Amino acid sequence: MSKKIQQGLRALPFSKFDNDGWLKTPLLVYLNLALLAKGLVLFVAALASRQAGAKVLQTLYPDQHDLYVAIGFSIVPAMLIALFTIGEIKDNAALKKLLLVLCCGLWVYQVMDLSISLSHIYKPLESTNFFALCMHLGALIWLMCSFHARAFLTQTAQGHKLTPDIEEQDSEKAPN
Template identity: 30%
Template sequence: MWAPSDYDDNGWLKLPLLFWLILLLQARTWVLFALAGASRGQGEAILTLIYPDRQLFWLGMAAGLPAAATFVLSGRRHRFARLWRAWRPVPVVAQLALTLWQLWLLLQGAPGIAASLLLIIDCFALLWLAASRRLRACFYAPAD
């Protein structure tokens, strides 16, 4: 079904690039936090511009935890095969929560075009995570 080049040295199907991009999307507050930290003197201004309400920032950090855990676990999936197999719904549920949260923010009056575009991207990510046959196959051990 998959080409031999689609497998890594351990016999696992390589994770698609879109999966990594979606994990970055899910961890967007973490990425913003890292960018703000790298910009030194202007980091506080960047965070305040994007997250004027500190509670939303901390909610965004919490919402990015499943993506961060998925990043860490994906590099060790050959060691923790059972956990990795059981982890399959975690990115989907996390994306569903982020999509619903983005919809709620938009309904609460979040700035128009950026929030609307983010909602559209979140919806696409949710659909892809739930429907991708390749991604589903990546969550099974080579012996399965």
């Protein structure tokens, strides 16, 4: 592990780690996953508000087919939110890594789709697609500027914690 990562981990408060030394899921990761799962989030919100729900869905998804596709794409980020929330952080590491890779692909697809759809709109700066694209890019930049979020994503991708065990540190310091 590089010195920069070790220094960054030392700067994090103990509350960012669980009892076993694994980084807890940062709020920024949850916010980015919720943004990726916006179809499902909007659908559930529309169900909760009976009167205004249909109007909101009609405004954001004029074509029902787009809503169904958005709900379908929302399943992977929703599963990842559930896996990050339920159980230990170290459990299901391979599944979390797979879902994280799928979420990255989904993010790329959504940004490309929003960019292409903006090229077909008469006033792109006034559309909801432009707002969604700005939200996606802003959330990604905010996520990548956070050391805690980057370290957590690295931990998830590698499948092991970034902090060394005390036994490992003692064996490194002990002379042979």
